[in-house]
Amino acid sequence: DIQMTQSPSTLSASVGDRVTITCRASQSISSWLAWYQQKPGKAPKLLIYKASSLESGVPSRFSGSGSGTEFTLTISSLQPDDFATYYCQQYNSYLTFGGGTKVEIK
Amino acid sequence: QLQLQESGPGLVKPSETLSLTCTVSGGSISSSSYYWGWIRQPPGKGLEWIGSIYYSGSTYYNPSLKSRVTISVDTSKNQFSLKLSSVTAADTAVYYCALGSGWNTPLDYWGQGTLVTVSS
Numbered sequence: 001d002i003q004m005t006q007s008p009s010t011l012s013a014s015v016g017d018r019v020t021i022t023c024r025a026s027q028s029i030s031s032w033l034a035w036y037q038q039k040p041g042k043a044p045k046l047l048i049y050k051a052s053s054l055e056s057g058v059p060s061r062f063s064g065s066g067s068g069t070e071f072t073l074t075i076s077s078l079q080p081d082d083f084a085t086y087y088c089q090q091y092n093s094y095l096t097f098g099g100g101t102k103v104e105i106k
Numbered sequence: 107q108l109q110l111q112e113s114g115p116g117l118v119k120p121s122e123t124l125s126l127t128c129t130v131s132g133g134s135i136s137s138s139s140y141y142w143g144w145i146r147q148p149p150g151k152g153l154e155w156i157g158s159i160y161y162s163g164s165t166y167y168n169p170s171l172k173s174r175v176t177i178s179v180d181t182s183k184n185q186f187s188l189k190l191s192s193v194t195a196a197d198t199a200v201y202y203c204a205l206g207s208g209w210n211t212p213l214d215y216w217g218q219g220t221l222v223t224v225s226s
Binding site for chain 2: 001034042043044045046049055087089091092093094095096097098099100
């Protein structure tokens with residue numbers, strides 16, 4: 001099965017910072033990767049699919065890139081509403097999620 | 107707008123079967139556009155896909171859970187259900203139902219989740 005590894009596990013940042021989260025797959029998944037945002041006590045929310053396609057209604061400060069085994073989620077200018085945990089998910093073979101990256105206030 | 111709501115016991119004893127139902131509102135579970143899935147999240151941990159079902163009854167399961175999982179659909183009630191047998195404390199988690207355009211696609215809409223604790 002395909003393992004997904006996210007880094008860092010925790011990230012401290014300030015409002016206005018550019019933030020980058022990395023997700024690595026244990027084997028090539030082409031561009032079959034999604035990113036989710038989860039806030040405490042809430043269900044995950046889909047942000048990006050097919051590695052770089054922005055889900056409808058998601059602010060343009062979120063962007064995704066990558067293919068094969070290495071992917072990134074970038075928040076161009078961190079906003080107060082963006083402090084949350086982010087998960088990557090591959091859907092090349094079944095569905096598996098990364099361990100999550102918590103973005104906290106610096 | 108589609109809405110999903112999980113329901114079921116919040117406490118299950120070890121070795122018993124966990125049973126949850128997801129009720130779909132604002133749309134038909136028989137839509138050819140959607141697959142319906144279950145995902146769980148142990149407290150303070152990450153997400154694990156359990157399995158998915160199409161309205162026709164076709165099922166797709168996580169290989170690591172397949173021997174204990176049954177997902178079914180009741181189109182007359184606009185519901186789909188999860189059964190997980192022989193539970194242990196490791197099955198304690200928030201259980202979410204969700205939908206996607208395929209069984210192996212991103213999950214577009216999620217229910218709010220329900221916590222199930224396995225304890226005697």
